[in-house]
Amino acid sequence: MATMDKKNVSMNDVAVAAGVSLKTVSRVINEPDSVRESTRDRVHAAMEALGFRANFAARSLKLGRYGCIGVVLFHLSGGNVDMIDGIADAAEERGFALTMIKKRAGEKMTLAEAARRMSQLPVDGMIFNLRQMVDDFDTFEAPKDLKTVIITPMEHPTCSTVSDDQEDGARMACEYFLNRGHKNVYFVSGKKESLSSQCRMKGWRAALEARGIEPPEPLQGDWNADSGYAAGLVLAAKPDCTAVLAANDCMANGVMMALRDKGLSVPDDVSVIGFDDELYKTIPNSILTSVKFRHRELGIRALNEVVAGLEAPSSRSRTLVSGVLVERSSVKDLRA
Amino acid sequence: MATMDKKNVSMNDVAVAAGVSLKTVSRVINEPDSVRESTRDRVHAAMEALGFRANFAARSLKLGRYGCIGVVLFHLSGGNVDMIDGIADAAEERGFALTMIKKRAGEKMTLAEAARRMSQLPVDGMIFNLRQMVDDFDTFEAPKDLKTVIITPMEHPTCSTVSDDQEDGARMACEYFLNRGHKNVYFVSGKKESLSSQCRMKGWRAALEARGIEPPEPLQGDWNADSGYAAGLVLAAKPDCTAVLAANDCMANGVMMALRDKGLSVPDDVSVIGFDDELYKTIPNSILTSVKFRHRELGIRALNEVVAGLEAPSSRSRTLVSGVLVERSSVKDLRA
């Protein structure tokens, strides 16, 4: 009540009100056990009465750290939500807040530019979430005093990186087909510029070649169901096509719809596997087997890596988070 | 090259290296025109050589502001991504960064608790993204010196609020049905605790009652397709059911699948409208008419409201962002 209209309440104001020194107020906040209980109560009462809140800037200036981790979003998409969720939870748990900036739509941001902007903000370390290639990826050097972790499937010469193991996920899916008697696997890709799509394609190709199979020409999609449908129409005309790996669930669904429209059954005539395991949210009784990545885990790992590296920003590591094959009934066992 | 290992480079270091006073360095940064070009170049060279970066804490301390807006996420879900995107873009445009904290999974966070945590961080104002009810909603009072905007469909006694106009969206959908000769509209809700679901239901009910129609018992869903499918099975058995409004597209899809499995055609036998307009991403050739909310716009408005209120934190406003009916072919015109 009767709060004064002074702009901001400082420790000094509290000190005066409580009849103690400024330093004692500081102690009540940072090392309460070192101050007598009666004094502590007086100070607390004064803080309450004046509505005191510690000044972040002054505190950080003195301490030389912020307790914040910077997050740069180069691209904001569905899959990222869970990742940010993981980052945020892990940060919370370790007592950090997040400072976020985002690439503007249309703008072309480099890593150097992002780092420059971030280093003007209150951050002790930073995470770049990179889903597409940037021009200066290989030449980029992080500020020496700011631990930098990049979420990307590519290895970086000097920065720590964290990624889903997308190649391995694609390999798992292919072997799942091959181990069930399929002789070949067709592939429907996502957008060309997407690193995820590129990695999934790479894993698919490698898995086939490892078994001495010549990978067929991949079909180009754009992540959406309609492009999957178009690919499905093409595949329906290929008599040797018994297995299709689509780079995400939406396109996998498009493929399945096209096959059905052409009178083919999934999985009796053609088997299908997707990525991301999210079709069940939209399709009742979904049968699609899918490779799921643990995006939350990815975020957690990235944050932990930053925090672990705060003391030694120049350390470097590479973390891969494996995916999981969620089995449903869209794949037929041809050996049966 | 030959960078010194001194912890951090300060303006003073730059000043010494350039042979000028500290204040001149400050001027080069903040009011470059007031310093002679030759001097400016010397200073810039020194900054470059030493790798100087302005200290955020010191600067904020002196200026008394941070240039950051706090964002509290009480719940992180798909729809939020676009909203965050809008907030981030608008912030960027106005020269603000975002400081983010998140409610921990399982934890029960109140507005007061969130405000307390935020006010310890570098923020000039804050946005609460609230999709469910919290205990202290009505009693909460924002810090007097920190502009606070709440994204929520409910009105708040003291804080500015921003929201999609969900009720109006539901009303639009209902009138779309009724204007085409439908005599009644069934409703499939989302999760009970969701404010969005509650608002959509409220709008549906109001729209029917406004025409003197007794709203039928709503069917309870949980946002996912399977619950929509279950609702669809129930509705398929009702001969008077010609129009169904589902609280999101996934459930609408479930409803449609169930109707088809029961031999009913959409839209010939039953018309359907959903919310969020996202089915086309997953279903090829989607026919679902849907009410779409402009989440990006919502985020932009929220951020602008905060920035506009920075000087007068106690001001209060209420912003509603209208939705749009995206017309496809899932509704039959019975008057034809």
Next chain:
DNA sequence: TTGCGAAATGACAACGTTGTCATTTCGTTA
């Protein structure tokens, strides 16, 4: 009561900026 060590408290500098005001330098005119 006195003296003592430990506990509690306080005075003051420092963190790296920017604002205020004083001082120096410059280009011009008398």
Next chain:
DNA sequence: TAACGAAATGACAACGTTGTCATTTCGCAA
């Protein structure tokens, strides 16, 4: 050359904390 006003630069305090070290107070034994 001297004198002048404007432009450029500098010295110093201040922002609100925390660390260092000195001082006061306390509880207890002599």
